[in-house]
Amino acid sequence: xxxxxxxIDYAVIGIYxxxxxxxxxxxxxxxxxxxxxxxxxxxxPAWITGLAFLSANLGAQExxxxxxxxxxxxxxxxxxxxxxxxxxxxxxxxxxMPFYYGSRARSVPEYLKLRFDEKTRGVNAxxxxxxxxxxxxxxxxxxxxxxxxxxxxxxxxAIIVSALVVLxxxxxxxxxxxxxxxxxxxxxxxxxxxxxxxxxxxxxxxxGGLKTRIGNDAMVHSWKYLGSPSTNPMGVExxxxxxxxxxxxxxxxxxxDFLVVQRAMAADSMTSARRTPLIAAFPKMLFPFLVILxxxxxxxxxxxxxxxxxxxDVSADVPAKPGSAVVSQRAAGGGISLEGGKGIIPPKVDxxxxxxxxxxxxxxxxxxxxxxxxxxYFPSGLLGLGLCALMASFMSGMAGNTTAFNSVWTYDIxxxxxxxxxxxxxxxxxxxxxxVFGLAISVAAAYVARQFNNIMDVLQxxxxxxxxxxxxxxxxxxFWKRATGNGAFCGLLGGTAAAAVHHGITLPAxxxxxVKGGFLGVVAHRYPSEMAQNFWTAIFAWTTCxxxxxxxxxxxxPRPDGExxxxxxxxxxxxxxxxxxxxxxxxxxxxxxxxxxxxxxxIFW
Amino acid sequence: xxxxxxxxxxxxxSVFGVLVGGYGAATRGSEMYTRHSLGINxxxxxxxxxxxxxxxxxxxxxxxAVAARSxxxxxxxxxxx
Numbered sequence: 193x194x195x196x197x198x199x200i201d202y203a204v205i206g207i208y209x210x211x212x213x214x215x216x217x218x219x220x221x222x223x224x225x226x227x228x229x230x231x232x233x234x235x236x237p238a239w240i241t242g243l244a245f246l247s248a249n250l251g252a253q254e255x256x257x258x259x260x261x262x263x264x265x266x267x268x269x270x271x272x273x274x275x276x277x278x279x280x281x282x283x284x285x286x287x288x289m290p291f292y293y294g295s296r297a298r299s300v301p302e303y304l305k306l307r308f309d310e311k312t313r314g315v316n317a318x319x320x321x322x323x324x325x326x327x328x329x330x331x332x333x334x335x336x337x338x339x340x341x342x343x344x345x346x347x348x349x350a351i352i353v354s355a356l357v358v359l360x361x362x363x364x365x366x367x368x369x370x371x372x373x374x375x376x377x378x379x380x381x382x383x384x385x386x387x388x389x390x391x392x393x394x395x396x397x398x399x400g401g402l403k404t405r406i407g408n409d410a411m412v413h414s415w416k417y418l419g420s421p422s423t424n425p426m427g428v429e430x431x432x433x434x435x436x437x438x439x440x441x442x443x444x445x446x447x448x449d450f451l452v453v454q455r456a457m458a459a460d461s462m463t464s465a466r467r468t469p470l471i472a473a474f475p476k477m478l479f480p481f482l483v484i485l486x487x488x489x490x491x492x493x494x495x496x497x498x499x500x501x502x503x504x505d506v507s508a509d510v511p512a513k514p515g516s517a518v519v520s521q522r523a524a525g526g527g528i529s530l531e532g533g534k535g536i537i538p539p540k541v542d543x544x545x546x547x548x549x550x551x552x553x554x555x556x557x558x559x560x561x562x563x564x565x566x567x568x569y570f571p572s573g574l575l576g577l578g579l580c581a582l583m584a585s586f587m588s589g590m591a592g593n594t595t596a597f598n599s600v601w602t603y604d605i606x607x608x609x610x611x612x613x614x615x616x617x618x619x620x621x622x623x624x625x626x627x628v629f630g631l632a633i634s635v636a637a638a639y640v641a642r643q644f645n646n647i648m649d650v651l652q653x654x655x656x657x658x659x660x661x662x663x664x665x666x667x668x669x670x671f672w673k674r675a676t677g678n679g680a681f682c683g684l685l686g687g688t689a690a691a692a693v694h695h696g697i698t699l700p701a702x703x704x705x706x707v708k709g710g711f712l713g714v715v716a717h718r719y720p721s722e723m724a725q726n727f728w729t730a731i732f733a734w735t736t737c738x739x740x741x742x743x744x745x746x747x748x749x750p751r752p753d754g755e756x757x758x759x760x761x762x763x764x765x766x767x768x769x770x771x772x773x774x775x776x777x778x779x780x781x782x783x784x785x786x787x788x789x790x791x792x793x794x795i796f797w
Numbered sequence: 798x799x800x801x802x803x804x805x806x807x808x809x810x811s812v813f814g815v816l817v818g819g820y821g822a823a824t825r826g827s828e829m830y831t832r833h834s835l836g837i838n839x840x841x842x843x844x845x846x847x848x849x850x851x852x853x854x855x856x857x858x859x860x861x862a863v864a865a866r867s868x869x870x871x872x873x874x875x876x877x878x
Contacts, residue, residue: 200820204813211809218800240802372802379806383850387843391834571829573820573840577813 195567197343201576208580209357211376212587216361216369226619229366230599231298231458236368238464240375242471245455247374250381251331251589255483255582256338259562262487263537265425266411267796269487270480274414275438278473278789280446282782285469287761288447289456291670293465294758298457300450301604307669307759309677310608315684317604319658320450321597323651325630328593329637330651334559335586336638341528342563343579347642354583355635358590362598363627367458370591374455377584382475384581385482391569392489402485405492414796427701427721436727440734441656444663451596463772470781477788483562490561491535495568528560536564551702590634598626649708652726653695660730661687661737668741673753673760679745687737694732700725803858811851818844 223229236244261269297303301320305313336350361369396402403412410417410424417423418430428436446452446469456468532539532547532554539547540557548555566578602623611618644650661684668675668683696712700722705711709725719725757763774780821840824830830838 200816203816207809207812207816211805215805372805375802376806376809379810379850383810383843383847387834387839391837391839395835569833569835571827571833571840573817573824574834574843577817577843 195343195575196572197575197579198572200573201579204573204576205580205583208380208584212357212373213360215372215376216364219365219369219372222368223364223366223620226602226616226623227298228368229620229623230595230602231454232366232368232371234458235460236371236458236464237460238467238471240371241455241459241464241468243378243475244371244374244458245452245468246472246476247378247381247588248370248455248592249452250378250585251592253589254479255381255385255585256334256559256562258480258483259487259490259565260558262484263491263556263558263561264487266406266408266488267414267480267484268411268418268424268426269484270414270792270796271433271437272442273476273480274789274793275434276442277446277476278785279438280442281469281473281476282785283443284447284453285456285466285473286778286782288666288670289466289469290462290764291759291761292453292457293459293462294764298603299599300448300453301600303759304665304669304680305604305608307756308675308680312665312677312680312684313604313608315681316662317600317608321600321605323655323658324451324593324597324600325633326637326651327655328590328597328631328634330641331586331589331593332634332638333641335583337642338559338563338582341560342567351635351638354587354590355631358587358594359627359631362591362594363624366623367454367595367599370595371455371458373591374588377588378475380577380584381581382482384577384584385486387574388565388569388578389482389485389489392486392493392565395493395569396489402488402492406488411488412796414793416797421720421724426723427719428724428727432724432727432731436730440660440663440730441727444659444730444734448659448662448666450600451592454596454599463776463778466778467776467781470778470785473781473785474788477785477792486565487558487561489535490537490565493535493565493568495530495536528564533557536568537561538564590631593634594627594630597630598623601626601630656726656730657688657691657695657733660691660733664734664737665741668738668745669760671761672742672745673756673762674745674750675741676745676748676750678748679741679743682744683737683741686740687733690736691729691733694729695725698725698728801858801861803854803861807851807854807856807858809851810847811855814844814846814848814851816844818848820844 222233225233227233258269258272261272291307292300292303295303295306297306299317301313301317304316332351332354335354336347339345339350340347361373365372393399393402396405403409406412408425415430418428418433421427421429426433452469456465459465459468528538529541529545530536530538534556537556537558538560540555541547563582566575566582570578602619606622606626607614607619614622664687665680665684669680693712695709697710697714697716698719699705699710699715699717700708700719703709703722705715708722709715719728753763817840821838821842821844824840825838830836
């Protein structure tokens with residue numbers, strides 16, 4: 193099955209690129225100082241920073257990954273949003289923004305320097321810079337691979353062109369350009385995916401029809417089957433889910449990852465900064481319907497428009513008999529074969545085009561679930577829009593990583609350690625240079641990812657090792673004035689080490705020692721699934737960092753209260769929300785978001 | 798800072814709406830709608846939806862510009878960031 197884009201699809205994509213570049217060009221003249229370039233002059237209104245906050249996070253991982261998880265695990269995937277993201281977003285908006293914004297820190301590592309010391313900043317800055325640049329590269333690789341598989345586009349061309357486009361607009365317009373394009377991308381993704389979900393649901397007969405077709409009750413309930421790992425497809429129980437995903441991993445990401453926090457720092461006032469994650473929370477709550485449902489639908493719809501087709505049907509587009517040698521030729525040379533797949537999810541194929549088998553079952557390529565839905569339901573015209581939305585999600589992730597990298601490089605690494613007292617114009621120049629070499633490294637990383645297909649797993653892993661303990665550091669830093677720099681530094685290292693050790697002595701069911709764990713020689717515990725192992729690694733990492741930080745802090749000298757004003761809860765004035773309309777007050781927004789969250793969880797119980 | 802983001806958003810989706818909607822109108826009854834989108838001419842209908850969205854954005858941007866201009870006049874030479 194290979195879609196054939198027509199001129200209209202290319203026209204839509206071309207128009208999109210024109211606007212994306214155009215925004216960059218128009219914004220160039222406003223980039224006069226380094227604050228303009230890295231922080232948009234702290235002048236962006238809340239609704240824009242809110243949508244950008246959400247959109248910067250909306251990389252390939254979301255659109256493709258959530259579709260894949262939806263296909264694999266069902267509506268439980270919504271936990272990534274309803275338990276994972278939303279509470280963390282509310283927390284960062286209400287409780288942590290006053291410190292991020294009020295401290296006038298220009299980056300997350302810089303807050304750590306102000307609150308703790310230079311070495312704590314260093315640990316965070318270096319690990320973040322490396323992670324973010326590699327993350328961008330992995331995004332590029334995933335996009336190149338997808339476009340090649342789906343449309344036959346040249347892998348190298350896809351990578352180079354997308355890198356150049358992102359380079360152009362971030363180089364010219366800095367963070368503002370990235371933010372504006374993220375908002376554009378947000379609308380594109382929503383507008384691109386609403387018809388997809390609509391058509392898919394209509395085809396199966398609504399949510400009820402979907403439930404019937406899936407046939408597995410555990411895939412259409414989000415909480416009911418979390419009593420034990422053996423009763424749900426994810427292999428987790430509610431405690432591991434809540435503490436691992438709900439608390440450590442999501443708070444670790446949303447509260448400390450500079451990629452999203454940067455967007456809130458660009459807001460035009462403290463109130464806007466606090467409202468940014470709350471405004472983002474509203475669309476975030478509804479995203480499961482746009483990204484998870486298509487994945488769930490992919491497993492149960494059929495390729496041809498005839499009803500009653502068997503799953504594994506090859507589309508009427510390409511004439512071939514299943515089982516013939518033509519199948520593997522086609523898969524390798526042009527087009528995707530659904531032979532052996534489920535619904536319209538194709539099997540994973542090896543180089544010769546034959547489906548991979550593991551434990552007697554065909555391994556499915558879940559990452560293709562959402563793209564195959566696009567190809568299945570969108571005629572030419574809308575197909576161009578859908579492809580645009582897909583590319584937009586990859587590119588907004590890349591741009592987010594690029595702007596975060598160039599800021600952390602310039603302020604936290606270059607200015608802190610290499611050249612402390614240059615002119616503002618020099619730092620502006622350095623920021624632009626960092627944009628270029630950051631993207632160059634990302635492109636290199638994309639090719640590395642192509643060589644070693646475990647790289648995505650490795651990256652996920654290292655992210656968890658680094659992010660999980662970080663949240664403990666921030667929590668203690670912001671709410672316990674007794675926390676010291678030495679404590680924070682040791683805590684971070686200890687937490688990361690604990691994560692590595694935990695991963696090294698445990699294995700998920702059905703895996704062999706290696707990237708998946710158990711590389712320290714002994715396997716102390718077998719988890720029912722990779723996800724369970726992940727969640728518990730996070731829990732151990734966080735707890736270790738928390739305890740070590742407290743212990744070492746009590747043994748070392750704290751800084752005097754005067755130095756910590758504005759950086760710690762006890763020593764900062766509570767922000768006052770005067771002069772705001774009732775619907776603008778952060779506290780009220782938070783209450784509305786949390787109520788809606790409870791309702792959604794209850795509906796899909 | 799910079800220019801109103803609603804302008805490029807409004808413009809892009811208006812263009813999309815006209816382009817895709819027009820294409821939908823021109824390809825009325827094509828078999829690709831039966832094959833893909835359950836017989837519905839999604840190009841046409843969603844094109845109209847996008848055009849409405851784009852126009853709405855442009856309207857909001859225009860009202861923002863008008864409000865900014867009158868606020869400007871009121872401040873009479875004061876400095877706005």
